[in-house]
Amino acid sequence: MDTKLYENWSEEEKEKRISNNFIRQIIIDDLKTNKWGGRVHTRFPPEPNGYLHIGHAKSICLNFGLALEFGGLCNLRFDDTNPTKEDEEYVKAIIEDVRWLGFDWEDRLYFASDYFEQLYDYAVQLIKKGKAYVCDLSQDEIRETRGTLTEPGIESPYRNRSVEENLDLFERMRKGEFPDGARTLRAKIDMASPNLNMRDPVIYRIKHASHHRTGNKWCIYPMYDFTHCLSDSIERITHSICTLEFEDHRPLYDWFLDELGVYHPQQIEFARLNLSYTVLSKRKLLELVKNGIVDGWDDPRMPTIHGLRRRGYTPEAIREFAEIIGVSKKESLVDIAVLEHCIRDDLNKRAQRAFCVLNPLKVVIDNYPDDLVEEIDALNNPEDLSMGTRKVPFSKVIYIERDDFMENPPPKYYRLAPGKEVRLRYAYYITCTDVVKDPNTGEIVELHCTYDPTTRGGQSADGRKVLGTIHWVSAKHCFEAELRLYDRLFLKENPNEVEEGKSWLDYVNPNSLVITKGLCEPFLRNAKPEEKFQFERLGYFCVDSKLSKPNVPIFNRTITLKDSWSKILKNLQNS
RNA sequence: AGGGAUGUAGCCAAGCGGUAAGGCAUCGGCCUUUGGAGCCGACAUUCGCAGGUUCGAAUCCUGCCAUCCCUGCCA
Numbered sequence: 001m002d003t004k005l006y007e008n009w010s011e012e013e014k015e016k017r018i019s020n021n022f023i024r025q026i027i028i029d030d031l032k033t034n035k036w037g038g039r040v041h042t043r044f045p046p047e048p049n050g051y052l053h054i055g056h057a058k059s060i061c062l063n064f065g066l067a068l069e070f071g072g073l074c075n076l077r078f079d080d081t082n083p084t085k086e087d088e089e090y091v092k093a094i095i096e097d098v099r100w101l102g103f104d105w106e107d108r109l110y111f112a113s114d115y116f117e118q119l120y121d122y123a124v125q126l127i128k129k130g131k132a133y134v135c136d137l138s139q140d141e142i143r144e145t146r147g148t149l150t151e152p153g154i155e156s157p158y159r160n161r162s163v164e165e166n167l168d169l170f171e172r173m174r175k176g177e178f179p180d181g182a183r184t185l186r187a188k189i190d191m192a193s194p195n196l197n198m199r200d201p202v203i204y205r206i207k208h209a210s211h212h213r214t215g216n217k218w219c220i221y222p223m224y225d226f227t228h229c230l231s232d233s234i235e236r237i238t239h240s241i242c243t244l245e246f247e248d249h250r251p252l253y254d255w256f257l258d259e260l261g262v263y264h265p266q267q268i269e270f271a272r273l274n275l276s277y278t279v280l281s282k283r284k285l286l287e288l289v290k291n292g293i294v295d296g297w298d299d300p301r302m303p304t305i306h307g308l309r310r311r312g313y314t315p316e317a318i319r320e321f322a323e324i325i326g327v328s329k330k331e332s333l334v335d336i337a338v339l340e341h342c343i344r345d346d347l348n349k350r351a352q353r354a355f356c357v358l359n360p361l362k363v364v365i366d367n368y369p370d371d372l373v374e375e376i377d378a379l380n381n382p383e384d385l386s387m388g389t390r391k392v393p394f395s396k397v398i399y400i401e402r403d404d405f406m407e408n409p410p411p412k413y414y415r416l417a418p419g420k421e422v423r424l425r426y427a428y429y430i431t432c433t434d435v436v437k438d439p440n441t442g443e444i445v446e447l448h449c450t451y452d453p454t455t456r457g458g459q460s461a462d463g464r465k466v467l468g469t470i471h472w473v474s475a476k477h478c479f480e481a482e483l484r485l486y487d488r489l490f491l492k493e494n495p496n497e498v499e500e501g502k503s504w505l506d507y508v509n510p511n512s513l514v515i516t517k518g519l520c521e522p523f524l525r526n527a528k529p530e531e532k533f534q535f536e537r538l539g540y541f542c543v544d545s546k547l548s549k550p551n552v553p554i555f556n557r558t559i560t561l562k563d564s565w566s567k568i569l570k571n572l573q574n575s
Numbered sequence: 576a577g578g579g580a581u582g583u584a585g586c587c588a589a590g591c592g593g594u595a596a597g598g599c600a601u602c603g604g605c606c607u608u609u610g611g612a613g614c615c616g617a618c619a620u621u622c623g624c625a626g627g628u629u630c631g632a633a634u635c636c637u638g639c640c641a642u643c644c645c646u647g648c649c650a
Contacts (some may be wrong), residue, residue, distance in 0.1 A: 025591095049650080085649070138648095150576060150577045186630060198647085204648085206648080221648095224649070245643095246645070248578075262607095326589080331580095331643055335585090335587075338599050383612065425609070459608075467610090
């Protein structure tokens, strides 16, 4: 596992990179008071009913990160108590994602369903203690008697059945004598509690459904509240970290453990992640998939781990993101620019550079020998010289970016223009001498330039300066590849805030995917799935792992480079 | 007879009775063979509001306001 990120940090680095948060502080305090005998044991407990997204990544990094930092353990546990919603497919995908993020649960992969027998025994104990009863009320009746936010509920007529009768009925529930929904097992707590969760919550329901792990062994399944605290207890979890909406469940969590007199972890709640310009609810993500708005759970526009991975995000960037956004109890909307900053920062240091021209404009270098081909040395990564250099073929006819030429340039434009000189990155200085247009449309179809042979490599002997440096590819040597330009999925900062008469789907960005082509330098032909590059001056791109074929890479744009020129242009136009 | 939580800059977020960290974004400048990266600087006289305690309050107390969560046999 890549534990380097946390374990090999110096104290100084830790100080700088690990920001404090209230959960970390609780652990530090507990360690001081020896509350758990010096142990830190967390768990990540997903329900296998969908794909993990960046919000889960926050939780994963929190739970595993805390264990790593304090020399503790973190379990991966599937909360699989509802067979009708869950599937093995999700189990596999989740395992893959957590591992890809760089975390390791060693031999501690657990399933709540592994505890069904033990959980059943606990329920029997509760019945024997007079703290649980079999209720014959229907689902509607239970709802009707629950009361409201301001009124107490009404006690079930079955609430005071004898222990013997309850034991018998519960056993017969397990044996399958009753149809779905006929009876439930309920905790006997307080129908007048201001906390609705405490109004005799259902803890077992009858579901004649096949479970992805236990098959048809069970026809009664325990509910979340009953299962979760006891699973934590069984696994000797110290800090059970969950999201804010479970705050109201904590009294129940504590109640079960106290009534049963078993090992009692501490539940701690934090605010779930919200990210601007996207949605993070399973329901909405599923809707995007079902409506064909995206191409599947792993569509590169999706905020799922699968999607981010395919888009070109790295585990390092996601972990860094999780670290810097912090953990608190305040409901917030994190600017997606933070995530984008993390991937730029990581890829800038690590991604191999390459030349690719998106909107080509042909340039003929009139004074360059017709058949000469030179091998130009180019840095693979100016940020990391150890990545070496590569040869890029150069010849008389090249393509440059259409944006890198303007016939009537505004002030401060220091790319190519008639009579102006620019540097072709790593190659030569060229000066534009002629512009060829289509006689009918007036569109610029070709440029003629001259080059200065003494500037090879991109430096002039006389020390004259050129401000502009542009990228290029040799017409004879480049190849065309499919490029998929991705942008934010939504146009609205918070798509969950829906205006009157609209739907959140109305805010989907119709241009979140633009499929186009680009002219690539030769070595890119052999790029492998998931390989990441910086196409100089354009952005970071990643070879699509699903659509690419050997020697026919398809590149996904992960994120553009920052573009301060467009800002200058905008200001120019405004003034 | 409602309950539970949360309010520190545009967005996150430290802070724990001694005089407002850090990051993102933004805006300047320097530097640059990526208008990238990097570097330097600016960016809360004030912490939801109003009172109170204190030599001293974002931190303690009281009241108010705003927002979020809770009436699944989902998790």
